[in-house]
Amino acid sequence: MTMMRKYLLRAAMAIGITASAFAHAQLRVEISGVGANQIPVAIAAFANESIAPQQVSAIIKNDLTRSGMFKIIDTGSALSETTPVNLGEWKSRGADALVVGSVQKLADGRFDVRYKLLDTVKSAQLSALALAAQPQFTRVTAHKIADDIYEKLIGSRGAFSTRIAYVTKAGNEYRLEVADADGEGTQVALRSNEPIISPAWSPDGTKVAYVSFEAKKPVIYVQNLITRQRVVLAGFKGSNSAPSWSPDGSKLAVALARNGLTQVYSINQDGSNLRRLTNTNGIDTEPQFSADGQSIYFTSDRSGGPQIYKMGANGGEAQRVTFNGTYNISPRISPDGKLLAYISRRNGQFQLYVLDLANGQEQRLSDTVKDESPSFSPNSKYLMYATEAGKQGTLAVVSVDGRAKHRLTTKAGDIREPTWGPFMK
């Protein structure tokens, strides 16, 4: 009871500083690569959009630009979704699609954002949305419109309205922060004077599991982001680490050293039903459920150096998955189940690789040398990972074809350990 109270108090303190953290912890985006084929899209300023707290059309433009998949054509003047437009004219200006819209304030204080996506080639309307939201959700509304544009023009779901969680370190202070996928709208979920590593977002997006060293050793906690409630998921003798959720959110795979060296276990999300899944004399760690929940990928040194293996979700015989290089760690499976991302050490450099599970083709996705902790976007199109730039920890994003690239940096210390949140209802 006192333990719980202490946690609640600490959580309350963490929430208390959210407002102050908001002001100075914003992340900066630097784009360094774009897709092979960019779709030219004209995005007009939305009529009357200056009445909202954020400029909706600017957020949409930034989202689409960052994705590397679009070439943005400026329109000069605002165009509302009801303004008559000459699509042939836009086509001759090089735009394959045109985005128009407007913002209106409703009597209840909400902002009503309306938009239309027009195909200039087929001279047809591709999509239209009307989204009413409280002023503080203006950014989310803009991201949702960007998601819709991405989906209609690319053919897969956009992930601009999703969120990321990551750890910052400034001086002796560690923070678990949550932000929009573009690094804006930062909120602090946990503040500590001891390290925080391996955050993992629950499939429903309401909780984050992570490893905190506040008890002077690694212990796994699960924190409800909404209620601030925080429970110890695994605080067994020895080290407790590497939490990973099953796709249905009912259980987690974890790495525990309660019987000597680090081994993979599964545990229900309420802490019950602990089961040992691996049984070796070496290291088995970093478990990750496959997209269908039937298998677990993990890192093991059973062949000498660390390599990635796959076994059933209840343990049993394991098959080796990686064969190139002597050091392959941190497996992550794309939500569509097609790709395996991992960090490989080659010539002393730690770099992000992706393996096509269907054809066994391996591709290096980064040209940095201290890459760590990859995390797939929920639409399986991008990977976010931690790396170093100018001696500072930074987050990088790369499209799974390696072409589109951008970085999220902060002036306030190191930023690391990203986990990309799920699609939200």
Added chain:
Amino acid sequence: MRTPITFSLIASSILLLGACSSPVKLSDKAPVEDHSGHMAGAGTGQVDPRTVSTVNAGATDALNDPQGVLAKRSVYFDTDSYIVKGDFQPVVEAHSQYLLKNKARKIIIQGNTDERGGREYNLALGQKRAEAVRKSMSLLGVPETQMEAVSLGKEKPKALGSDEASWAENRRADIVYP
């Protein structure tokens, strides 16, 4: 409803206090413990009754001797190695003997790694180092209940540089008495 009960409790407390206070003899001497090993000045009358002899509770604990082998609490490892080297066997043995003599004492063995590589894999490697020390002490008879092997991986580096000297300093397991 509560008032009468509260009142009666207070009333009975006062009565009890009154009953207790009467037999106390104000002339009683405060008890004095004798740590000198003999009856201080018993029957001799030679020792100044105002003498104060100090007992230092920590003085007999070898753990606090800064010159003793127990002051050494770190075991260093080679790159990619998880074997306790001969150089550090005396450290492991001394702490094992201490723990065997002092059953109430417990230790945490914290394994560390250098900064190269992934956080989770390094955590597992640090555990391997802590575990190597724990096993050595277990072989010397130290009960499991007195030891816990944990890892800090590369999260709490003692040396902050990115050079061989710093890496060597961080390839380490520390014996910690909480």
